[in-house]
Amino acid sequence: IPPEIVALTDYEALARQHLGEQAWAYYAGGAADEITLRENRSGYDALKLLPRVLRDMTGGHTRMTLLGQTYDHPIFLAPIAYQRMAHAQGELATVLGASALKAGMVVSTRASVPLEEIAAAAQTRLWFQLYMQPDRAFTQRLVQRAEAAGYQALVLTVDAPLNGIRNRQQRAQFHLPPGVEAINLRGMTPPDLRPRQAGENVAFGALLDEAPTWQDIAWLRSITTLPILLKGILSSADAELAIQHGFAGVIVSNHGGRILDTLPATVDVLPQITAQVAGRIPVLVDGGIRRGTDVLKALALGASAVLIGRPYIFGLSVAGPIGVAHVLNILRAEFEVAMGLTGCATVSDITPDILWQR
Ligand code: HOC
Incomplete structure (x- = not known):
């Protein structure tokens, strides 16, 4: 790792060189004018901290429990598709980096390595991200494979029943490189990847007819004993529905600003949802x-x-498992420093009063 890489953003410029134009457009880009992509970031910058001093910090740590399990820190890897586009070993390299820092990793339905191989290489907790497919039997087999391989939770992504308008990818004429595919979906083409006739609807009467609804959730819960988190909500009404439908948790997400542009930053809707x-x-x-x-x-x-996405992909592209581990290590260390300097000895000490109110 070059010594000048000291922060997550330092990986970006290097990653651009490693990824090449098309993969860079895929990973770094967002939907349309990328307003949401930018605001996800600037939303955090706008918040200011208010430290408390002279507190007893003896025995401080970053550990936390989630869904009955203990984690060393609250930083997870978000599901990202096709990671062999960023590094030859793809998700296998990522899971080694995640294991080094004991970070929970959410593996994408569209991973480019079989989900069983990722699980076999893992020395950390894995969750499986699910796009429900119109073919229920296929979805059920996927869930059963994840359960059998030892994944500890399912993450149902619901904010992308169809893809966003990705102008940056279009301008770069993005296509998957040869040899990279959604290998866990072999034998089944997801609706959005099916060829379309000229003039055919892109959404209504097509993809949206096959998209899952709240009515499918009871079925999904009936085929698994794993806890299921709902990923991709921004509305507190949907958070309430998630509880009513038996979800074990929710992930506030706008899909990294990649699907519909001009959605609010996730940090801005988070308080209403919590x-x-x-x-x-x-x-x-x-x-x-x-x-x-x-x-x-x-x-x-x-x-x-929290879950991070692009930063670990940039680390992966620059330095494989070491890059992923380095990104996690930098962020975890920064989090520890921020806790220490605001007077929070444990994560349960982190309360809204450390945020400055103008
Ligand atoms: C219609 C489905 O998460 C991405 C991936 C894949 C999105 C699939 C959209 O590129 O953000």
Whole structure:
């Protein structure tokens, strides 16, 4: 690792060289004008911290419990598709980096390595991210494979029943490189990847007819004993529905600003959702987290944990498993410093009063 890489953002410029134009457009880009992509980030910068001093910090640590399990720190790896586009070993390299820092990792339905191989290489807790497929039998087999391989939770992503308008990818004429595919979906083409006739609807009467609804959740719960988190909500009404439908947790997410542009930053809607949920289930958040102070702010707003996406992909592309571990290590250390300097000895000490009110 070059010594000048000291912060997550330092990986970006290097990653751009390693990834090449198309993969860079895929990973770094967002939807349309990328307003949400930018605001996910600037939302954290706008929040200011208010330290408390002279508190007893003896025995401080970053450990936390989630869904009945203990984690060394509240930083997870978000599901990201096709990681062999960023590094030859793809998700196998990522899981080694995650294991080194004991970070929970959420593996994408569209991983480019078989989910069983990722699990076999893991020395950390894995969750499996699920896109429900119109073919229920296929979805059930996928869930059974994840259960059998030892994944500890399912993360149902619901904010992308169809893809966003990705102008940056279009301008770069993005296509998957040869040899990289959603290998866990072999034998089944997801609706959005099916060829379309000229003039055919892109959403209504097509993809949206096959998209899952709240009515499918009871079925999903009936085929698994794993806890299921709902990923991709921004509305407190949907958080309430998630509780009513038996979800074990929610992940506040706008899909990294990649699907619909001009959605609010996740950090801006987080307080309404944590207020609505009121501790009944854990609330996690992703989008825009680049600093330990961002992790601290998310927890102060009531999140139980955060997920990072692009930063670890950039680390992966530059230095494989070591890059992923380095990104996690930098962020975890920054979080510890931010806790220490605001007077929070444990994550349960992180409360809204460490956020400055103008
Ligand atoms: C219609 C499905 O998460 C990404 C991935 C894949 C999105 C699939 C959209 O590129 O953000």
